[in-house]
Amino acid sequence: MARIEETPWLDPGQQRAWRGYRRLRLLVDTRVARDLAVDSGLSDPDYDVLSELSEASGHRRRLGELAERMLWSQSRMSHHVKRMQQRGLVRREECARDGRGAEIVLTGEGLRVIEEAAPHHVASVRRNLIDLLTAEQIAMLEQIADTVVERVEPRP
Amino acid sequence: MARIEETPWLDPGQQRAWRGYRRLRLLVDTRVARDLAVDSGLSDPDYDVLSELSEASGHRRRLGELAERMLWSQSRMSHHVKRMQQRGLVRREECARDGRGAEIVLTGEGLRVIEEAAPHHVASVRRNLIDLLTAEQIAMLEQIADTVVERVEPRP
DNA sequence: ACGATCTACATGACACATCAACTACTCCCT
DNA sequence: AGGGAGTAGTTGATGTGTCATGTAGATCGT
Numbered sequence: 592m593a594r595i596e597e598t599p600w601l602d603p604g605q606q607r608a609w610r611g612y613r614r615l616r617l618l619v620d621t622r623v624a625r626d627l628a629v630d631s632g633l634s635d636p637d638y639d640v641l642s643e644l645s646e647a648s649g650h651r652r653r654l655g656e657l658a659e660r661m662l663w664s665q666s667r668m669s670h671h672v673k674r675m676q677q678r679g680l681v682r683r684e685e686c687a688r689d690g691r692g693a694e695i696v697l698t699g700e701g702l703r704v705i706e707e708a709a710p711h712h713v714a715s716v717r718r719n720l721i722d723l724l725t726a727e728q729i730a731m732l733e734q735i736a737d738t739v740v741e742r743v744e745p746r747p
Numbered sequence: 748m749a750r751i752e753e754t755p756w757l758d759p760g761q762q763r764a765w766r767g768y769r770r771l772r773l774l775v776d777t778r779v780a781r782d783l784a785v786d787s788g789l790s791d792p793d794y795d796v797l798s799e800l801s802e803a804s805g806h807r808r809r810l811g812e813l814a815e816r817m818l819w820s821q822s823r824m825s826h827h828v829k830r831m832q833q834r835g836l837v838r839r840e841e842c843a844r845d846g847r848g849a850e851i852v853l854t855g856e857g858l859r860v861i862e863e864a865a866p867h868h869v870a871s872v873r874r875n876l877i878d879l880l881t882a883e884q885i886a887m888l889e890q891i892a893d894t895v896v897e898r899v900e901p902r903p
Numbered sequence: 904a905c906g907a908t909c910t911a912c913a914t915g916a917c918a919c920a921t922c923a924a925c926t927a928c929t930c931c932c933t
Numbered sequence: 934a935g936g937g938a939g940t941a942g943t944t945g946a947t948g949t950g951t952c953a954t955g956t957a958g959a960t961c962g963t
Contacts, residue, residue, distance in 0.1 A: 616772055721761050792950095
C-alpha cells in the first residue's frame with residue numbers, strides 16, 4: 592500500500608459517489624429495518640438469520656457455519672442467537688459429532704414468523720430500492736457489488 | 748401501495764442485486780469502520796460529525812441542524828454528541844437566540860483529530876471501494892444513489 | 904398577558920455490534 | 934497415552950442506535 596502522504600484526495604466525482612453511497616445506505620437500510628420492525632416485529636439481522644436457516648437442510652446449521660456464510664463474527668452470532676432463542680425463534684442443540692459445537696435450529700414458530708414476514712419484506716425492498724431503479728441500474732448495482740466483493744482483501 | 752398479496756417476488760437479477768448490495772455494504776462498511784478505529788480511534792459516526800462540523804462556519808452548528816443535514820434523529824445526535832463531548836472532541840454551548848437550543852462546537856482537539864484522520868480515511872475509502880471500481884462504475888454508483896435518494900418517500 | 908400548543912433537546916430502557924478474554928473440546932505429534 | 938496447539942463457542946464490557954417519553958422555552962390566538 593502506498594504511503595499516506597501519497598494518497599490522492601478523492602476527486603469531485605469520487606466524492607459524490609462516496610457520499611451518495613453513504614446516503615443511499617442510510618436511507619434504504621433505515622427504512623427497510625423500520626418496515627420490518629413494524630410489519631413483523633423483526634430486526635434486520637433477525638430476518639437474515641431466519642432466512643438463512645429456512646434455506647438450510649433440516650432447518651439447522653452449526654453456529655460457526657452460519658456466521659461464516661453471513662460474514663458475521665462468531666461472537667455476534669452467539670449473542671444474536673441467544674436473543675432469538677429467548678423469543679422462541681430458534682433453539683440450540685448439542686452437536687453429536689463435536690462436543691464443542693452448537694447446532695442452531697429453526698423452531699416452528701420461527702418458520703411461521705419468517706413465512707409471514709417475507710412478502711412484506713419483499714414489498715419493502717421493492718418500495719425502498721428495487722422499484723426505484725431501472726433494469727439497467729439494477730444490473731449495474733449487481734455488477735458493482737460483485738466487483739467489490741471479489742476484490743476486497745483483508746488488511747495486512 | 749399495492750396489496751401485499753399482489754407484490755411479486757424479486758426476479759433472479761433483482762435478487763442478486765439486493766444480496767450483492769447487502770454484502771457490499773457489510774464488507775465495505777466493516778472495513779472502513781475498522782480502519783478508522785485502528786488508525787484514528789474514531790468510529791464512523793464520530794468521523795461524520797467531526798467532518799460536518801469542520802465544514803461549518805465557525806466550526807459550530809445547532810444540534811438539530813446537524814441531525815437534519817446528516818439524516819440522523821435528534822435523539823441519536825444528542826446521545827452521540829454527549830459521548831464525543833466526554834472525549835473532548837466537541838463542546839456544547841447555549842444558544843443565544845433560543846433558550847432551548849444547543850450549539851455544538853468543534854474543539855481544538857476535535858479539529859486536530861479530524862485533520863489527522865482524514866488522509867488515512869481517504870486511503871481506506873479508496874482501498875475498500877473507490878479504487879476497486881472503474882470510472883464508469885463510480886459514475887453509475889453516484890447515479891444510482893442519486894436516483895434512490897431523490898425518490899425515496901416517507902411511509903404513510 | 905395568559906394558556907394551549909409546538910419545538911428543541913435530553914433521557915432511560917432496550918436491542919445490537921465489537922473486542923478481548925475465557926472455557927471446553929479436538930487434533931496431532933511424539 | 935499425554936501434552937501442546939488449535940478450534941468452537943460463550944461471556945462481559947463498552948459503544949452505538951431506536952423508540953417512547955419528559956422538560957423547558959418559544960409562539961400564537963384571543
